[in-house]
Amino acid sequence: MRKKKSKLNQWVLAVFLAGSCALSCISVAQAQENSELRKLFIEANFAYKDSRYEEAAAQYEKILKKGYENGNLYYNLANSYFKKGDLGKTVLYYERAMFFMPYDSDLKSNYDYVRSLLNLGLPEIPGSRFQRWIDRLFAGVSINGLAYFLSFLYMAAMAILSLNLFLKRFRRFSMPILILLGLLFLPAALSLNRKIDTFNNAAVVISKLADVKFEPFETATTFFKLPEGSIVEILGKTGNGYKIKRSDGKLGWISASSVEAIKE
Amino acid sequence: MSKSKIQISKQKFLVLSFALCALSFTLDCFARDVNFEITVGRHKVSLGEPLELNLTFSDTQNMPALQLPPLEGFQLRYLGPSTRMSIVNGKVSSSITHVYTLLPTKEGIFKIGPFKLEYNNDNYSSNSIDIEVVKGPVQGAPSESQQGSEAQDLSDRIFLRVQAQKNKIYLNENVPVTAKLYVNRLGVRDIEYPQLIHEGMSLAGFDQPKQYRDVINGVGYDVIEFNTNMFGVRPGEFRLGPATLKCNLIVRKEPQGGTSSSFDDFFGSDFFNNFFGRYETYPLNLKSPDIPITVLALPEENRPQDFSGAIGDFDMEVSLAPEEVKVADPVTLKVIIKGEGNFNTVNPPEIKSDRNFKVYEPQAKQEKGRKIFEQILLPMNAAVKELPALYFSFFDPKTAQYRTLTKGPFALKVLKPEKEEELKIIESTRPGMPAFEEKLGRDIVYIKDSLGGLRKKGEFVYKNKMFLWLQMFPLLVFLLLFGFHARSEKLRTDIRYARQLKAPGKAKQGLNKAKGYLGAGKTREFYDTVFQTLQEYLGDKFHFASQSITISIVDDNLKGKSYPPQVLDQLRSVFSDCDMARFAASEFSRADREKTLKNLQEVIDYFQRNKVL
Numbered sequence: 001m002r003k004k005k006s007k008l009n010q011w012v013l014a015v016f017l018a019g020s021c022a023l024s025c026i027s028v029a030q031a032q033e034n035s036e037l038r039k040l041f042i043e044a045n046f047a048y049k050d051s052r053y054e055e056a057a058a059q060y061e062k063i064l065k066k067g068y069e070n071g072n073l074y075y076n077l078a079n080s081y082f083k084k085g086d087l088g089k090t091v092l093y094y095e096r097a098m099f100f101m102p103y104d105s106d107l108k109s110n111y112d113y114v115r116s117l118l119n120l121g122l123p124e125i126p127g128s129r130f131q132r133w134i135d136r137l138f139a140g141v142s143i144n145g146l147a148y149f150l151s152f153l154y155m156a157a158m159a160i161l162s163l164n165l166f167l168k169r170f171r172r173f174s175m176p177i178l179i180l181l182g183l184l185f186l187p188a189a190l191s192l193n194r195k196i197d198t199f200n201n202a203a204v205v206i207s208k209l210a211d212v213k214f215e216p217f218e219t220a221t222t223f224f225k226l227p228e229g230s231i232v233e234i235l236g237k238t239g240n241g242y243k244i245k246r247s248d249g250k251l252g253w254i255s256a257s258s259v260e261a262i263k264e
Numbered sequence: 265m266s267k268s269k270i271q272i273s274k275q276k277f278l279v280l281s282f283a284l285c286a287l288s289f290t291l292d293c294f295a296r297d298v299n300f301e302i303t304v305g306r307h308k309v310s311l312g313e314p315l316e317l318n319l320t321f322s323d324t325q326n327m328p329a330l331q332l333p334p335l336e337g338f339q340l341r342y343l344g345p346s347t348r349m350s351i352v353n354g355k356v357s358s359s360i361t362h363v364y365t366l367l368p369t370k371e372g373i374f375k376i377g378p379f380k381l382e383y384n385n386d387n388y389s390s391n392s393i394d395i396e397v398v399k400g401p402v403q404g405a406p407s408e409s410q411q412g413s414e415a416q417d418l419s420d421r422i423f424l425r426v427q428a429q430k431n432k433i434y435l436n437e438n439v440p441v442t443a444k445l446y447v448n449r450l451g452v453r454d455i456e457y458p459q460l461i462h463e464g465m466s467l468a469g470f471d472q473p474k475q476y477r478d479v480i481n482g483v484g485y486d487v488i489e490f491n492t493n494m495f496g497v498r499p500g501e502f503r504l505g506p507a508t509l510k511c512n513l514i515v516r517k518e519p520q521g522g523t524s525s526s527f528d529d530f531f532g533s534d535f536f537n538n539f540f541g542r543y544e545t546y547p548l549n550l551k552s553p554d555i556p557i558t559v560l561a562l563p564e565e566n567r568p569q570d571f572s573g574a575i576g577d578f579d580m581e582v583s584l585a586p587e588e589v590k591v592a593d594p595v596t597l598k599v600i601i602k603g604e605g606n607f608n609t610v611n612p613p614e615i616k617s618d619r620n621f622k623v624y625e626p627q628a629k630q631e632k633g634r635k636i637f638e639q640i641l642l643p644m645n646a647a648v649k650e651l652p653a654l655y656f657s658f659f660d661p662k663t664a665q666y667r668t669l670t671k672g673p674f675a676l677k678v679l680k681p682e683k684e685e686e687l688k689i690i691e692s693t694r695p696g697m698p699a700f701e702e703k704l705g706r707d708i709v710y711i712k713d714s715l716g717g718l719r720k721k722g723e724f725v726y727k728n729k730m731f732l733w734l735q736m737f738p739l740l741v742f743l744l745l746f747g748f749h750a751r752s753e754k755l756r757t758d759i760r761y762a763r764q765l766k767a768p769g770k771a772k773q774g775l776n777k778a779k780g781y782l783g784a785g786k787t788r789e790f791y792d793t794v795f796q797t798l799q800e801y802l803g804d805k806f807h808f809a810s811q812s813i814t815i816s817i818v819d820d821n822l823k824g825k826s827y828p829p830q831v832l833d834q835l836r837s838v839f840s841d842c843d844m845a846r847f848a849a850s851e852f853s854r855a856d857r858e859k860t861l862k863n864l865q866e867v868i869d870y871f872q873r874n875k876v877l
Contacts, residue, residue, distance in 0.1 A: 073715065144724060211466075
């Protein structure tokens with residue numbers, strides 16, 4: 001019996017050690033990669049400070065190509081494109097940064113400034129009046145922030161329902177609290193859904209002035225034109241063209257080279 | 265209904281329809297100006313070779329044949345009239361052509377026309393044409409056998425042409441472009457707008473087309489003209505076109521099997537079949553040749569400093585109203601740029617805010633041939649006497665020169681405000697701040713120094729499996745608690761259920777206690793424990809008062825139900841053993857006690873395995 005126990009203990013110890021080794025190897029590799037990425041970021045910042053904006057943009061994009069992203073990275077990349085004079089790409093990368101840090105005042109200030117330079121005004125939010133109100137309500141919350149918020153509301157509701165089972169005195173407060181949680185949950189869920197939709201389907205015009213045509217052919221008649229920095233919704237793709245919808249609902253076909261989707 | 269009656273009804277219907285159509289064409293004719301022209305199939309013929317002469321009246325189908333005077337060098341014979349109707353973009357046009365045959369009788373060059381006609385108090389006059397009659401055969405002239413053939417070269421009778429007003433244009437210069445469809449005596453319908461390849465240029469949409477008649481080399485054409493504008497978006501050499509246009513050609517087919525007069529066909533019973541069967545449509549896709557366009561960059565030489573890209577030939581009008589205001593009251597500056605050119609490139613003269621004026625962004629309104637800018641200015645002090653001169657520079661492509669228009673300065677009387685008003689208009693300033701309106705610079709905020717937490721692309725938390733699985737946890741906990749609470753409530757409120765639930769546990773305890781007494785040889789205690797255990801078990805199981813349970817329960821409550829007799833016998837046996845043991849415990853051996861215990865165990869096992877009835 002004692003022999004069996006000691007053998008079992010040995011196995012457990014061996015598995016534990018192997019697992020710890022593997023985890024630490026992964027952590028070391030991760031830490032190494034992170035430090036390489038930070039090095040690229042710092043080099044890019046130095047290039048930006050020396051007004052070598054082309055080089056700075058290239059370095060920031062290397063981090064993206066490695067499959068990583070965050071709000072600061074997109075923000076700095078947008079600033080680099082702005083300094084290079086490519087306002088379409090500037091708007092694109094500010095839009096991407098917005099999904100990570102919509103509350104950042106520097107980002108909002110820069111974005112508003114660039115839109116004013118392009119005479120674009122405030123981005124028009126499509127949807128009904130209720131939908132636009134919801135968007136404004138949660139404008140400063142990122143997708144992850146909303147997901148965490150919804151999770152918190154749901155867990156709070158479960159906790160209240162559980163307490164309701166055992167505490168009779170609590171029951172008279174629980175219904176109003178649950179109603180309040182429900183009233184917060186619904187618009188937050190709608191807002192999260194719209195943000196995810198926008199992230200997946202929105203695109204920015206990156207050419208100076210893009211023709212939007214009736215048909216996806218070069219020789220088709222132009223329906224209307226979109227200036228640089230305009231935001232559209234992609235509905236479909238055929239060949240080299242995208243079917244897009246403008247904020248006022250007008251539909252048309254645009255060349256794939258004139259527009260870039262917010263979701264990479 | 266007999267066949268003859270059917271024929272008569274059809275005839276009446278056809279006559280009525282024809283009359284209505286004729287009336288509408290007549291009315292249509294009065295609404296428009298009628299055009300009269302003469303055309304021939306060709307201008308050079310051989311001696312003795314007949315030639316077709318057409319006298320065509322457009323926008324009418326009600327014109328009689330002319331009594332032509334004798335024509336020198338020709339013999340004349342009238343063949344008859346031919347009517348035509350076409351619908352283009354909803355606009356109906358019609359014509360009637362009187363066809364004559366000319367037979368040349370001598371060589372030379374002869375002039376045919378102009379002819380004059382007076383009809384219904386209107387006078388009509390045609391053009392004239394020259395015909396050359398030669399002795400020998402004319403090259404390229406169709407032979408008699410070919411004249412009636414359907415294999416015609418359509419490209420001479422219907423074609424598309426594109427032209428630009430100029431072939432060398434400056435960057436952003438607005439230039440008219442025309443696409444013309446020429447049709448010679450053919451039925452055409454479903455004409456679409458032309459499509460034009462325009463690499464390097466931006467093309468506006470085509471306007472509503474115009475329709476008119478034109479004569480080219482003596483051949484008359486119906487012309488449909490599409491107009492638009494273009495401007496070059498980058499310098500270089502480009503090709504405008506080719507243009508393509510789709511339409512349907514209506515071709516008349518001869519009826520099969522023998523000839524018949526048109527009147528017989530019209531009034532005959534086969535009219536409908538013949539009428540609709542005589543015409544067929546053929547889709548056509550016409551293509552025009554392309555034309556070279558050169559887009560020139562604007563010259564750098566002599567470019568004014570305030571030039572902002574305007575190109576054309578413009579004039580400027582400026583007005584300022586009112587001319588007398590108080591300090592900080594609004595003044596409207598209206599600038600009208602009018603002329604010809606690309607108004608997309610026209611921006612208003614720049615006025616900057618300074619200590620004298622606060623300037624707001626201008627509002628622009630585009631009209632045909634002019635662009636109007638309105639801007640609000642606020643004079644900020646009474647020392648202002650005038651608005652300085654305004655300059656508008658543009659590039660004139662006709663002269664290839666930059667021009668600058670100057671207007672002003674504009675007199676403006678600015679009155680000091682009343683004393684009370686002074687308090688209102690002076691803006692509050694913080695200590696150390698300048699009293700005049702400070703112009704702040706604008707640029708983007710600097711980059712972020714810290715990278716922050718990176719994450720994999722597209723990895724949002726709502727897609728994370730761990731996060732999603734974690735959301736199940738509160739629900740599971742709640743369901744567990746709910747189940748527990750429901751069971752507690754049931755145990756509290758449903759006593760029968762609670763007793764039944766506790767019964768096996770209590771019975772097991774009793775059995776263990778009895779076994780202990782059995783092993784210890786304590787007969788009286790053994791049978792007391794067995795009896796108590798049986799009482800409590802049956803009481804809990806059947807929801808009776810435990811203390812009141814005796815052997816009579818077997819006959820009173822259990823016998824009537826379908827319990828096996830063996831179980832009931834075992835039950836009776838345990839009860840009677842317990843009763844006897846109360847008085848004569850010493851008579852029970854160990855074997856008897858074991859048997860009693862076994863019976864009790866089997867009875868309990870039975871009721872645990874089977875549902876209580």
